Each structure stands twice: as structure tokens, then as C-alpha cells.
Amino acid sequence: MEREDGNEIDSPSRLEYNQPMAVNHKSVPCIAVLTFLLAFSLFAQEEGLQPVVFRFRGALHLLYVQKTSLGADVMLEKDGQCTTLSSDMDGENICPAAWEFGEDTVITWVNYRSGEAAIGWRSMQSGAGGLERPEKFKFISTPQVFFTDGFPRALVFLGNRSDNDDVFLLDLSHKTLLNISDTPYSEKRFSLSESGETLKIETESLDRVVVYSVSGETLRVSAVGRGRVPFREEALAPRSAVSCDATNTYLAFGDSITWGKMRMNNLSGEYHPELAYPALIQSLIKDSYGPSFPVNLGVPGETTTDGAMRITTDLAKNPAKYFLLMMGTNDCVSNQFSIDSSMENLKYIVDRALGLNLDVIISTIPPRKDSFNQFEYVRNNIQSLNAGIQNLVFQKFLVRQPILSIDTHQAFMAYNPPDGWKTLLEDIVGNHPSPTGQQVIAGLFSPMLLSFAPAVPSGIELVNASGNQKTFQWSGNCESDFGFYQIEFGFSPDRLNRSVTVAESRFTFSTFPFLPGIYFRVQAVDRFENRSDFTQVVSAGSEK
Numbered sequence: 130m131e132r133e134d135g136n137e138i139d140s141p142s143r144l145e146y147n148q149p150m151a152v153n154h155k156s157v158p159c160i161a162v163l164t165f166l167l168a169f170s171l172f173a174q175e176e177g178l179q180p181v182v183f184r185f186r187g188a189l190h191l192l193y194v195q196k197t198s199l200g201a202d203v204m205l206e207k208d209g210q211c212t213t214l215s216s217d218m219d220g221e222n223i224c225p226a227a228w229e230f231g232e233d234t235v236i237t238w239v240n241y242r243s244g245e246a247a248i249g250w251r252s253m254q255s256g257a258g259g260l261e262r263p264e265k266f267k268f269i270s271t272p273q274v275f276f277t278d279g280f281p282r283a284l285v286f287l288g289n290r291s292d293n294d295d296v297f298l299l300d301l302s303h304k305t306l307l308n309i310s311d312t313p314y315s316e317k318r319f320s321l322s323e324s325g326e327t328l329k330i331e332t333e334s335l336d337r338v339v340v341y342s343v344s345g346e347t348l349r350v351s352a353v354g355r356g357r358v359p360f361r362e363e364a365l366a367p368r369s370a371v372s373c374d375a376t377n378t379y380l381a382f383g384d385s386i387t388w389g390k391m392r393m394n395n396l397s398g399e400y401h402p403e404l405a406y407p408a409l410i411q412s413l414i415k416d417s418y419g420p421s422f423p424v425n426l427g428v429p430g431e432t433t434t435d436g437a438m439r440i441t442t443d444l445a446k447n448p449a450k451y452f453l454l455m456m457g458t459n460d461c462v463s464n465q466f467s468i469d470s471s472m473e474n475l476k477y478i479v480d481r482a483l484g485l486n487l488d489v490i491i492s493t494i495p496p497r498k499d500s501f502n503q504f505e506y507v508r509n510n511i512q513s514l515n516a517g518i519q520n521l522v523f524q525k526f527l528v529r530q531p532i533l534s535i536d537t538h539q540a541f542m543a544y545n546p547p548d549g550w551k552t553l554l555e556d557i558v559g560n561h562p563s564p565t566g567q568q569v570i571a572g573l574f575s576p577m578l579l580s581f582a583p584a585v586p587s588g589i590e591l592v593n594a595s596g597n598q599k600t601f602q603w604s605g606n607c608e609s610d611f612g613f614y615q616i617e618f619g620f621s622p623d624r625l626n627r628s629v630t631v632a633e634s635r636f637t638f639s640t641f642p643f644l645p646g647i648y649f650r651v652q653a654v655d656r657f658e659n660r661s662d663f664t665q666v667v668s669a670g671s672e673k
Contacts, residue, residue: 183227185234185253192225192236196503203238203249214251215240218260221506222249224464228274235281237272239464241506246288248272248299252281263299263306266290268467272299273321275328277345285309285321285330289467296332296341300348309341309350315470317434329353335437335477336361361441371448373607378422379451379578380487381407382436382443382478384459385561386495387427392557393564404564407453409571410578417657418579419609424449432459433474434466440478444485450608451581452482453574455492455537457518458560461510462501468510472517479521479532488581489532490574493518495541495566498551498559511538533580535573544569583608583653585661586634591670597640599669603651605634612656618649622666625650638669646670 181192191206201221205212215222220242228235233254240247246269251258272284284299294315298307310316316332326345340354381387389405407423424447433456460471482489493515501507515538522534541550553566586603593600617625647669653661
């Protein structure tokens with residue numbers, strides 16, 4: 130294989146990989162098999178519990194995942210007969226998909242075993258297939274199939290063998306692997322299109338789109354188009370001032386947990402924003418903080434990639450001072466991209482909020498008690514994502530961009546042990562918090578909100594000078610929990626050894642010609658004694 134390198138594109142990796150494992154397909158009667166099955170669609174969002182249905186040679190076929198005591202198998206059902214496609218493939222075989230081309234349909238799935246990912250596949254027409262282990266991948270998305278001359282030639286997928294996701298092409302004919310994108314950042318999505326014997330792969334990251342062309346005959350790769358996504362790439366300019374309402378506004382950014390989805394036996398319908406943590410926080414802090422204004426930016430079914438792709442627009446539309454983030458539950462079950470890629474998304478979201486001087490609180494994601502929780506790869510993803518969130522908080526501290534965090538997962542697991550955490554999740558399905566669970570989350574966020582310092586006073590200016598009286602004024606703080614201003618002053622800019630407190634955003638100094646000049650700075654203090662940084666030192670005038 131060869132590749133024509135374009136500008137900014139590195140040469141691809143070409144690697145030999147192990148021969149596919151022979152598969153012993155077993156057929157068994159499908160007696161009550163649907164009493165416990167779990168299917169993952171290719172683009173699963175929130176739950177992905179629907180089997181994959183397709184037709185081959187006019188007959189209806191059903192693909193699904195069946196949990197076993199040792200892992201999970203991909204099952205193929207036709208006319209009441211079940212075939213275990215993943216026989217002799219140890220581990221969890223998940224995320225089946227069916228790809229139709231001409232007279233053939235190729236089934237693909239992903240195998241996870243001992244922290245490594247592999248690819249299972251089978252041609253319905255020829256029966257060819259097996260388990261491909263091209264590299265020691267820790268993540269592989271559901272592969273798509275590239276056909277040439279009517280036969281499956283290659284599998285294309287997102288894979289992670291380092292700390293980011295790249296698009297790979299696995300050649301089934303020559304037993305080689307090609308890293309198509311080979312970038313230092315993660316590709317989030319890709320799409321395939323064919324023109325004759327040429328395959329085009331369009332990849333999308335958080336700020337750019339690149340199109341690659343792959344020759345079907347030689348698998349020569351070239352980058353034929355690239356472009357940036359300005360509305361995602363460009364950071365918003367920091368806001369120097371916001372309205373008083375915005376100063377007391379907090380944005381709750383997330384998925385269906387934030388949105389307020391909960392399926393309870395005693396509740397009508399599934400959407401209850403009034404019982405979700407954004408609304409509950411408002412009630413919890415009313416007496417201590419004062420009036421506040423939540424903005425619920427939860428979107429059901431979203432992954433962190435979806436969130437990263439809308440964050441700039443959402444922040445532009447919703448001026449605020451506080452930013453609450455809980456996202457990633459859907460990443461852990463969708464298998465669209467790796468947890469490393471999820472953390473890249475979360476950092477991107479956090480950086481956009483910090484770039485607007487918002488105070489940020491990020492939460493770990495809660496546990497699940499639905500069928501997905503029985504899968505090791507889901508539990509591992511939840512654990513890895515939550516560890517990554519805590520590490521992100523630490524890394525921001527090291528670079529002096531501190532953000533606060535709450536550990537929702539730990540709080541749930543510590544609730545009335547050993548099984549009390551299950552009561553914090555909805556009655557039906559079990560992957561959303563119950564009303565009580567939402568109260569726990571609100572109770573974690575609320576004190577963090579109250580711990581932020583008020584904004585630094587700004588715009589100090591001399592507004593009146595009469596005789597030896599000089600009055601200075603600055604933009605007043607309008608946080609609902611604002612307390613007073615602390616003014617430090619003295620006769621030298623490096624020795625402000627006197628202080629006074631005032632309630633209003635102005636102060637009058639008495640200056641005399643025979644005294645040294647007066648210098649001062651101002652600090653805002655809230656009713657909980659949280660203090661802003663001081664302003665720059667200002668001269669109040671006066672000469673000896």
C-alpha cells in the first residue's frame with residue numbers, strides 16, 4: 130500500500146496483523162431468547178436497546194447481543210433459528226451492524242477482552258469472516274465495510290492505540306492496517322462514500338474536516354480536501370461585564386440527566402425538568418444566596434462530542450457567571466469513540482467556559498442499574514471517565530485555571546450501602562437519576578456554587594474632586610449574595626496598611642497637600658466571606 134501525503138498529513142502506519150480466527154458458527158433454536166437480549170446499534174445514542182434488522186436474499190434477519198455468564202455473544206436469528214456468530218470469541222462481543230452491498234451483506238461487531246479491542250465479521254454470502262486483531266487497540270468503533278468487485282475489501286473504523294482516536298483501514302486481502310488520519314488529536318466521526326473503485330473518507334474533529342481518497346486497487350491514500358469549522362474553532366472573547374441577571378445565572382450543560390428525563394412508576398411522562406438538579410439548586414440556594422436563574426442546556430441522547438460541537442453557540446446565546454457540567458453517560462455505552470476522546474471533548478467544553486470567565490463546576494457521572502451495567506466494558510468506561518474528570522480538575526489546578534468538581538458517582542455509591550444507590554436511579558430502565566437522586570446531585574452542586582468569590586470590582590474612576598475631597602466610583606457587584614467592599618489604602622503603593630469597609634461602590638478620600646499621596650485597591654466580599662481578588666492599586670492623588 131502507498132499513500133500520497135498532502136500538506137500537514139503524516140505518512141500512515143502500515144502494520145501486519147494476526148490472521149483471523151476461524152469461527153465455529155452454532156445454530157440453536159431461538160426459544161424465548163428475547164427475554165434477555167441487548168442490541169447495540171451503530172449510532173446508539175442513549176440506550177441502543179433495539180436489535181438490528183435487515184433482509185438477506187429476501188428473508189428477514191435479526192441481529193442482537195446476548196449476555197452470557199462469561200461475556201456476550203452476537204446472535205443472528207432467522208425463522209426462529211439462532212446462530213451464534215461469535216462462538217469461540219472470548220469476551221464481550223457487542224455493537225453488531227449489517228452492511229449491504231450488491232448481493233452480499235457483511236455483519237461486523239466489536240470484541241472486548243482483557244482491555245483490548247478486536248473486530249468480528251462475517252460475510253453472509255461467502256461465509257468468510259473471523260476475529261481480526263490488527264493491533265493492541267483499547268478501543269474500536271463498529272467497523273464499516275469497503276467493497277471492491279463485489280467482495281469485502283477492507284474495514285474502516287475509529288481506533289485508539291495511544292491516547293487519541295484515528296481513522297484506520299484494515300485491508301482484509303493483504304492483512305495490513307493503515308492509519309488514515311494519524312493526527313495528534315481525535316477524529317470524532319467519519320463517513321464513507323464510493324465513486325467507482327475509489328473510496329472517500331470524510332473525517333471530522335472538533336475544529337476541522339479532512340477528506341481522504343483511497344484507491345480501491347492499490348489502497349493509495351491522499352488528502353483531497355480540508356477545512357476548518359470557525360464557529361467551533363474560534364474561542365469567544367471574554368466578557369468584561371454582564372448584566373445583573375446574568376451575574377446570577379448558572380448554565381447547566383449536559384444530556385438527558387440534566388434535561389430532566391426520569392421514568393418513575395408514580396410519575397406521568399418522562400420529562401420532569403422541575404425535578405431535575407438545575408431547578409432544585411435554585412430552591413436550595415434561595416435563602417442563602419438570594420435570587421438565581423438556572424438555564425437548562427441538557428439535550429437527551431447527546432454524547433460529549435455533541436456537546437462540544439454546540440458549546441460555543443450555547444455560550445454565546447446565554448450570558449452567565451456559572452457553568453455546571455455533567456456529561457458522558459452516553460459515551461460509555463455508545464462505542465462511538467474512546468474515553469480519551471471523551472476527555473478531549475470535556476476539556477474543550479471547559480476551556481470554552483473558562484474563556485468567557487465563567488466559574489466552572491464539573492461532575493462525575495452516576496452509576497447505572499440497567500442492563501448495560503452488566504457489561505464489563507460499560508463499567509470500565511464509567512470508571513475511566515470519572516477518573517479522567519478528576520484528573521482534568523487536577524490539571525487545571527496545575528495551570529492555574531482552577532475549576533471545582535463534585536463526585537456524583539461516589540455520593541451515589543455511598544448512599545445507604547450496600548444497595549441504597551439503586552434507589553437514586555429511576556424505577557424503569559435505571560440509567561437516569563430518580564427525583565431523590567436529582568436531589569442528591571443538587572445538594573452537591575449547591576455548596577460549590579456558594580463557594581465562588583464575587584467578581585473583581587472594575588472601572589474605578591474619579592467622579593468628583595472638591596477641595597481636599599476626592600470621590601472614586603467603580604462598577605458595583607450585583608451577585609445576589611454580595612456583602613460589602615473591602616478597601617485597603619496607605620501612603621505608599623506597596624504599603625497599604627489601612628482598611629475600611631463600605632456597602633456602596635464608591636468612597637471619598639480626604640487628601641491634603643502636605644501629606645504623601647494616597648493609594649488604594651478594592652475587593653468584593655460576599656456574605657459567606659468569599660473574597661474576590663483585589664483591583665490594581667490606584668492613586669488617589671495629593672502631593673507633599
